Amino acid sequence: MIRRHFLKGAALAAAMVAGTAGAQAQDAEEYTIGVAIPSATHGFMGGLNFHARETIERLEQTYPQLTFVLATAGDAGKMVNDVEDMVATRNIDALVVLPFESEPLTSPVQAVAEQGIWVTVVDRGLSVEGIEDLYVAGDNPGFGRMAGEYFADNLSEGDNIVVLRGIPTTLDNERVEAFQKAIEGSGINVLDMQHGNWNRDDAFNVMQDFLSKYDDIDAVWAADDDMAIGVMEAINQAGRDEEMWIVGGAGMKEIIKRVMDGDPMLPVDVSYPPAQISTAIELTALGLVSDTPVSGRFIIGSQLITPENAEKFYFPDSPF
Amino acid sequence: MSDATSATEAPRHRKRLNFQVLGPLLALIVLVILGASLNSNFLSYGNVTNVLARSAFIGIIAVGMTFVITAGGIDLSVGSMAAFVAGVMILAMNSLIPTMGIGVPLIAVGMLVALATGFAAGWLNGFLISKVGIEAFIVTLGSMGIYRSLVTWLADGGTLSLDFDLRGLYRPVYYDGLLGVSWPIIVFAVVAILGELTLRHTAFGRHCAALGANEQVARYSAVKVDRARMATYTLLGALVGVATIMYVPRLGSASGSTGVLWELEAIAAVIIGGTVLKGGYGRVWGTVVGVLILSLIDNILNLASIVSPYLNGAIQGVIVILAVVLQRERKSAD
Numbered sequence: 001m002i003r004r005h006f007l008k009g010a011a012l013a014a015a016m017v018a019g020t021a022g023a024q025a026q027d028a029e030e031y032t033i034g035v036a037i038p039s040a041t042h043g044f045m046g047g048l049n050f051h052a053r054e055t056i057e058r059l060e061q062t063y064p065q066l067t068f069v070l071a072t073a074g075d076a077g078k079m080v081n082d083v084e085d086m087v088a089t090r091n092i093d094a095l096v097v098l099p100f101e102s103e104p105l106t107s108p109v110q111a112v113a114e115q116g117i118w119v120t121v122v123d124r125g126l127s128v129e130g131i132e133d134l135y136v137a138g139d140n141p142g143f144g145r146m147a148g149e150y151f152a153d154n155l156s157e158g159d160n161i162v163v164l165r166g167i168p169t170t171l172d173n174e175r176v177e178a179f180q181k182a183i184e185g186s187g188i189n190v191l192d193m194q195h196g197n198w199n200r201d202d203a204f205n206v207m208q209d210f211l212s213k214y215d216d217i218d219a220v221w222a223a224d225d226d227m228a229i230g231v232m233e234a235i236n237q238a239g240r241d242e243e244m245w246i247v248g249g250a251g252m253k254e255i256i257k258r259v260m261d262g263d264p265m266l267p268v269d270v271s272y273p274p275a276q277i278s279t280a281i282e283l284t285a286l287g288l289v290s291d292t293p294v295s296g297r298f299i300i301g302s303q304l305i306t307p308e309n310a311e312k313f314y315f316p317d318s319p320f
Numbered sequence: 321m322s323d324a325t326s327a328t329e330a331p332r333h334r335k336r337l338n339f340q341v342l343g344p345l346l347a348l349i350v351l352v353i354l355g356a357s358l359n360s361n362f363l364s365y366g367n368v369t370n371v372l373a374r375s376a377f378i379g380i381i382a383v384g385m386t387f388v389i390t391a392g393g394i395d396l397s398v399g400s401m402a403a404f405v406a407g408v409m410i411l412a413m414n415s416l417i418p419t420m421g422i423g424v425p426l427i428a429v430g431m432l433v434a435l436a437t438g439f440a441a442g443w444l445n446g447f448l449i450s451k452v453g454i455e456a457f458i459v460t461l462g463s464m465g466i467y468r469s470l471v472t473w474l475a476d477g478g479t480l481s482l483d484f485d486l487r488g489l490y491r492p493v494y495y496d497g498l499l500g501v502s503w504p505i506i507v508f509a510v511v512a513i514l515g516e517l518t519l520r521h522t523a524f525g526r527h528c529a530a531l532g533a534n535e536q537v538a539r540y541s542a543v544k545v546d547r548a549r550m551a552t553y554t555l556l557g558a559l560v561g562v563a564t565i566m567y568v569p570r571l572g573s574a575s576g577s578t579g580v581l582w583e584l585e586a587i588a589a590v591i592i593g594g595t596v597l598k599g600g601y602g603r604v605w606g607t608v609v610g611v612l613i614l615s616l617i618d619n620i621l622n623l624a625s626i627v628s629p630y631l632n633g634a635i636q637g638v639i640v641i642l643a644v645v646l647q648r649e650r651k652s653a654d
Contacts, residue, residue: 040477043575049477168630194622195629200571201578205374209622212367213359226479226577233571237495238366254481319478 031093031288032067034086035281036079038100039072043226044250047274047320055278059285066285076100080108087112094118094284098277102127118287122280136280136298138272143302144175146270147221147247148182150304157187159218162210164196164203164227175223196227203230211238219244225252232265241265251305251313252320260310269305271313274320276300343646344593344609351616358624369502371619376504379611380563382586383515384556386607389590391552392532392599393449396460398560399582400467401441405564406574407471409434410480422486435561442557446550472576479575487572494569504566511562516604528552532599589614592643613643
């Protein structure tokens with residue numbers, strides 16, 4: 001009845017403890033990788049946590065000489081403590097970190113790098129450049145541009161759209177700026193932009209108000225799948241579902257399913273995969289166990305999810 | 321200051337009430353005029369229904385919060401509790417589909433589960449506060465964290481969604497109504513009227529005020545202090561259950577981000593409405609006005625878009641403080 005994997009989690013923890021015990025009497029071939037990520041407080045991070053656990057489980061089977069330490073943190077302070085504990089007590093050889101916030105994590109991670117430990121930074125960059133050995137991230141401007149190009153291609157001059165923005169952050173600004181650039185010159189009117197905070201309820205309220213305010217809306221850029229769900233309900237309530245379509249973003253399984261089924265209200269989606277954590281962990285592991293060069297920057301492009309390719313993005317087991 | 325805490329029944333209070341009445345009502349009227357002048361759709365049937373219906377969740381919770389605050393308490397856990405109750409309700413309904421089938425009885429069971437969960441959660445808060453004697457702030461701060469992480473755990477970090485077909489059947493509870501007035505508005509109105517009557521005209525209501533004004537005096541006046549205090553938290557918990565019953569059919573889902581900061585909105589509404597934060601005096605109808613003021617600000621900012629959306633929070637803050645300042649000034653002028 002309940003979708004959780006605490007038994008699996010416990011088994012994993014036990015495996016880790018056993019793994020560390022083994023690592024005490026190590027020879028030079030054994031490595032420990034620390035993974036520090038934010039805890040699963042919303043859909044996207046839930047998906048990220050899911051993929052992190054999956055990847056660790058898989059890699060521990062593939063490479064018995066690897067041990068993983070996974071820590072999730074609810075705030076930046078706890079994450080700093082986690083990272084320091086990993087270095088002090090678990091003697092890690094590599095650190096994969098998704099900084100909760102850039103500023104507070106910069107100097108602790110720098111300290112880790114200065115001890116000669118391999119550092120992989122995921123998604124949110126640090127405020128000083130050149131600390132990390134490997135940087136893995138989604139493509140925020142690409143995310144906005146991809147959506148913008150779809151709007152420009154599928155709407156004609158004089159059509160009206162509204163935009164829901166996320167929580168005011170640089171990430172949100174990058175996406176929106178790229179979106180605006182992509183629709184420049186297409187003659188599409190952006191009637192309004194308001195913050196829906198990547199939240200279903202807020203997006204529902206904002207969309208209700210947009211619908212009261214404007215009689216003619218042709219499309220909505222919800223910029224996030226959680227917001228797309230709130231927007232969809234508001235449109236259905238107003239009975240205006242024939243009038244407009246929605247483009248969300250990220251790749252929530254419910255939305256992908258609808259795209260796959262050809263829902264006219266959700267023609268496409270733009271990916272921003274939570275599975276990027278898997279890329280980061282895999283590459284880090286690969287760099288430790290083999291001579292494969294993995295340093296540098298790995299930017300995962302945002303892709304347009306259409307009914308034809310949706311299957312590739314559909315993970316029914318993931319919570320997101 | 322001393323008479324504010326002791327003179328709950330003094331005739332002077334009645335006179336002061338007349339002045340205090342104007343503060344929040346005035347603010348509400350100013351907001352309505354402002355909204356109507358900025359956008360012609362503001363007073364349309366659709367917009368008024370939207371605003372009232374979306375106020376209902378916070379509103380129903382805020383009515384219960386009025387009792388808690390009047391009795392000198394505070395509850396920070398209601399937002400997380402609402403998310404947790406919604407999560408439990410959705411899980412219970414989904415898991416009962418194979419045995420009960422999709423139908424009205426299943427929805428009734430779901431509603432009972434929500435009420436019972438809310439009741440139990442509120443009772444537990446009340447028990448820890450009045451019987452074990454821990455500070456309300458600490459108990460509810462703790463339960464806030466507990467319920468928030470429980471719902472995240474239940475949802476495995478993602479979102480709990482109600483079965484699609486069941487949702488279709490349940491949906492009208494939020495979207496339909498009686499004679500053009502949607503159900504959340506009706507339920508909110510009924511809860512508010514019953515709340516006002518209870519607070520003003522029953523022994524329980526007077527006990528709450530007496531308890532909030534001066535616990536010692538209330539105890540010596542044969543008020544069962546512990547029982548009254550526990551009852552306020554239990555009532556609030558049950559009302560969180562009611563609010564959840566109206567909330568779940570709207571989006572049919574619950575996640576770790578459901579009901580974030582609802583507790584602060586509810587507390588703000590209660591204070592804007594003229595209830596005294598340190599207890600001893602409360603009024604439910606004022607709370608209703610407070611809730612409407614909060615949702616109207618949001619609505620007007622969205623409809624008007626005259627300022628940068630970055631500043632929405634600042635404008636909200638200014639109006640909330642102004643609404644309270646208005647009352648305080650009238651009070652001291654009196």
